[in-house]
Amino acid sequence: MPVPDEEIHPVATGAAASLVAARKTPVGKDGVKFYSGWFCPFNQRTWMALEEKAIPYEYVEINPYKKEPSFLKLNPKGLVPCLESNGIPLAESSILVEFLEDAYPSTRKLLPDSAEQKALARMRIDLVAKKCVPAYMRLLQAQTHDAQREARAEYAAALKEFASYLDGNKGPLHGGKDIDAVDIALAPWAGRQYIIENNRGGKLTAQETGEKYQEWYKAILSHPTLLKTMSDAEHYEPIYGRYLRDEAQSEAAKALRAGRVIP
Ligand SMILES: N[C@@H](CCC(=O)N[C@@H](CS)C(=O)NCC(=O)O)C(=O)O
Known part of the structure; x- marks a missing residue:
């Protein structure tokens, strides 16, 4: 059971x-x-x-x-x-x-002020929602070797596309040196990338994701705000174990299994 x-x-x-x-x-x-x-x-x-x-x-x-x-x-x-x-x-x-x-307009800004730059940031957040997150979950839930290979390539391609919007002159993050809403959209999945790497074919290499993503990943993984909102790895294990065996019954897992979008 x-x-x-x-x-x-x-x-x-x-x-x-x-x-x-x-x-x-x-x-x-x-x-x-x-x-x-x-x-x-x-x-x-x-x-x-x-x-x-x-x-x-x-x-x-x-x-x-x-x-x-x-x-x-x-x-x-x-x-x-x-x-x-x-x-x-x-x-x-x-x-x-x-x-x-x-x-809270007087707090630190996570999105740019200009309407155009804000729209660009939202387009990138949309890319994370439509491509990166579903690909991550498909890779977790994939059971056959072929399905895992295909999902891993899809995830790596989505990360590469995300990284294509990073401006190397500003800093390793999308927001430059400071994290912004685009970084935050993907950061939690970076914090869980080790689950993919430990269970679905090893380290995601620069050959797969491109060098720019690797730089972003390194920077986000050591970001204090990501780190202080993470729990101990041992308690994520039983949760992600259910995804890895394709037994998860969450709304997101059921939707992806049925080919629907994440609710
Ligand atoms: N689209 C939602 C997704 C939220 C979501 O799926 N949350 C999960 C936990 S990671 C949940 O509450 N699952 C309960 C369930 O699936 O029954 C969002 O971005 O807030």
Whole structure:
């Protein structure tokens, strides 16, 4: 019998546990309530944006697989991340990053001011959503040798395309030296690249992804905001084990298995 998806470690561990402990104080009108799943890469985008922008927030741990009625009231899709601001529940990781940008204009900017540059950044975020993330998940879930080879090539090509938008003169990240919303869109999957490498054919090489991606990967992997929102590797293992055996029953896993887009 496969282990059900809701059997996850209940709380953040490692670096992320210290951060959670520091973000437990209830916030008033100046902050937001963050309904978070410690393990979730989509969730981590929103978490990184909250931290980068130094917005006051109260961390609330949710196991989204349990579909508790109180959480479904906030997000009927039953997915983390979810934010509550002025009593209004909001969801969808990339939309939440943009919401924080709009709602807290005096905090550090994660998107450019100019309309054109902002549109370009959104096009890159869209590339991550439509190509990089689905390819990563297809590679995790691929069971045959041929399917794994094909999915690995698809993932590497998506990363290469992402890296083609990095400006080497500005710095290793899309935002230059400082992380921006484009970096944040992909960072959580970089933090989980080792799972691909350990289980789906070894290190992703410069030959596969291009040199530019390798430089970005090195820089993002040591970024303090990514590191402080990561839990201990041992607790991701049972979760990703289910994907690697293609047993995961998450909405995203079911959608990709059926050839649909990630909800
Ligand atoms: N498109 C959503 C995806 C969020 C998502 O899939 N979250 C997962 C955890 S990583 C979840 O809550 N899964 C619960 C389920 O599939 O039942 C976003 O970007 O926020």
